[in-house]
Amino acid sequence: MTETTKTNSGVMGAFERYLTLWVALAMIAGIGIGTVAPGLVGAIASAEVASINLVVAVLIWAMVYPMMVSVDFGAVKGVARQPKGLLVTLAVNWLIKPFTMAFLAVLFFEHVFARFIDPQDAGQYIAGLILLGAAPCTAMVFVWSQLTRGDATYTLVQVSVNDLIMVVAFAPIVAFLLGVTDIVVPWETLVLATVLYVVLPLAAGLATRRALRSPERIAAFTARIKPWSVVGLIVTVAILFGLQGEVILQRPFLIALIAVPIVIQSYGIFALAYGAAYVLRVPHRIAAPCAMIGTSNFFELAVAVAISLFGLNSGAALATVVGVLVEVPVMLSLVAFANRTRASFPKPSA
Numbered sequence: 001m002t003e004t005t006k007t008n009s010g011v012m013g014a015f016e017r018y019l020t021l022w023v024a025l026a027m028i029a030g031i032g033i034g035t036v037a038p039g040l041v042g043a044i045a046s047a048e049v050a051s052i053n054l055v056v057a058v059l060i061w062a063m064v065y066p067m068m069v070s071v072d073f074g075a076v077k078g079v080a081r082q083p084k085g086l087l088v089t090l091a092v093n094w095l096i097k098p099f100t101m102a103f104l105a106v107l108f109f110e111h112v113f114a115r116f117i118d119p120q121d122a123g124q125y126i127a128g129l130i131l132l133g134a135a136p137c138t139a140m141v142f143v144w145s146q147l148t149r150g151d152a153t154y155t156l157v158q159v160s161v162n163d164l165i166m167v168v169a170f171a172p173i174v175a176f177l178l179g180v181t182d183i184v185v186p187w188e189t190l191v192l193a194t195v196l197y198v199v200l201p202l203a204a205g206l207a208t209r210r211a212l213r214s215p216e217r218i219a220a221f222t223a224r225i226k227p228w229s230v231v232g233l234i235v236t237v238a239i240l241f242g243l244q245g246e247v248i249l250q251r252p253f254l255i256a257l258i259a260v261p262i263v264i265q266s267y268g269i270f271a272l273a274y275g276a277a278y279v280l281r282v283p284h285r286i287a288a289p290c291a292m293i294g295t296s297n298f299f300e301l302a303v304a305v306a307i308s309l310f311g312l313n314s315g316a317a318l319a320t321v322v323g324v325l326v327e328v329p330v331m332l333s334l335v336a337f338a339n340r341t342r343a344s345f346p347k348p349s350a
Contacts, residue, residue, distance in 0.1 A: 020332050022234050030238040034245025041242045050188040051304035056239060057196045062232035064142045064197060066225045068205025069218065070152035079157045085277060085286035089158050092273045092294040093136040094169055100268065101133025102126075102177045104261040113257050121315045125258055128306050128319025130177045133265065134170055136162050137296030139197035141289060143233055144296065144331055146226070148338045150289035156202065158293055163194050166298070174305070189304040237328050244321055258322040266330045270295040274338070277345075284345035288338040296331055299324045 034041045047054045079086065109122040117125070138159060145155040212218045241248070248255055273294045277287035302320040310316040 020329070020336075022230075023237050023328055023332060026234045026238040027241045030241030030243075031245035031248060033238070034242035035249070038246075041245075044239060045243055050192045051307060052189060052192055052196065052300050053239075056236055059232045059236045059239070060139045060197055061201055063229045063236070064139055064201040065204055066222060066229045067142045067146045067152050067155070068201040069208050069222050069225070071156050071202065071205055072153055072209075079154055082154070082282070082286060084280045085154065085282045085290040086158055086161065088273055088276045088280065088282070089162065089290045089293050090165070092269060092276075093162055094165060094173075096272065097136070097265075097269055097294055098130070098134040098173050098177060101261070101265050102130050104265055105129035105133075108257075108261045113260075116253075116257060124310060124315025125319045127178055127310065128302075128314075128316035129258075129261060129323075131174060131302040131305050131316065132262070132297050132299070132320055132323040134173045134177070135298035135301045136166065137293055138163060138193060138298045138301075140327070140331070141293045141296050143229060144292040144335055145289035146229060147335045148288035148292070149285060149342075150292075151283075151285040154286050155289040155293075156198075158289060159198065162293065163198065166301075170301070189301055193298070193300050233328075240324055244325060247318065247321070248325070254318075255322055255325070258319050259326045262323055262326045263330060266295050266326070267334075270334050281346050283347070284338075284342045287345055288342075291338070292331070292334070295334060296327060297323055299327065 044055050045053065105126040109117055109125050110119075114122070141159060142155060144150075145152070208221070209218055212221055270291050273291035274287060277290050282290065299320060302323065303317065306314065306316040306320045
């Protein structure tokens with residue numbers, strides 16, 4: 001057995017242990033590829049359906065699938081016996097996060113950064129950040145949950161409930177915060193993303209469990225495919241940075257300004273959700289994914305809505321893209337923190 005395959009038993013393999021380094025190298029490689037091979041990047045960017053990049057979608061599918069194999073539908077009823085983690089997630093995502101993001105966006109772009117930003121552009125950046133704050137994560141959270149040894153079944157339930165709420169709550173919240181009433185949400189993007197990132201991997205995972213049958217074979221299979229989830233993450237990062245490499249190189253100061261409220265929001269929301277889970281004595285395997293869902297964003301939806309409302313080259317679209325660039329390194333730092341503080345949480349009941 002290699003060191004990497006030990007991760008299921010709780011030992012983080014060398015590949016995952018140095019994940020931050022691999023992601024940093026992927027960022028650099030992505031920017032380099034975007035600079036020297038714009039044709040390749042353009043071909044990847046053009047592979048879209050309903051504003052979802054299909055190449056990135058396949059990679060995210062690969063990231064999500066290993067965790068879906070771990071989902072035991074027979075254990076779903078256990079969620080009802082531990083509702084605190086789900087309640088924390090829902091409260092943070094829908095009663096707090098959109099409004100704190102809007103507050104931080106206005107604070108920084110209408111006041112703190114006012115001398116650096118044209119007022120017209122400031123409104124665009126605020127709109128983009130609002131879109132990010134109102135869209136909780138659907139796909140990448142499965143990766144963060146896996147890296148913190150989260151409960152796969154509980155994570156699936158948390159994400160599914162958030163998706164259902166997002167269908168009815170996203171547009172009204174964004175419309176209220178943007179001050180408009182005619183916002184158009186690209187429902188095809190929302191539906192397609194849910195199918196690609198949740199439904200299909202879940203169906204594949206269920207089929208795999210049924211084919212393998214025994215818990216021992218399922219555990220062995222999951223250990224073998226788990227490293228590919230991390231590979232998918234690294235390649236995805238390289239592609240995202242390749243797609244945005246030109247913007248990063250041409251406007252680094254603006255990127256840094258937009259990143260400031262996003263970083264503050266991310267760490268603040270994580271602290272709130274993780275702290276609430278700790279106070280409520282939620283087991284770590286539920287508490288960590290619970291905090292990750294609120295911290296991470298459904299960037300595909302945010303980018304799609306920004307483009308449909310304000311245009312491809314708008315400041316709002318740029319702000320949502322910066323959210324993508326900031327998310328991975330921030331989330332990796334939070335994964336590391338969650339893993340270091342696991343012992344502070346109560347032991348899960350048998």
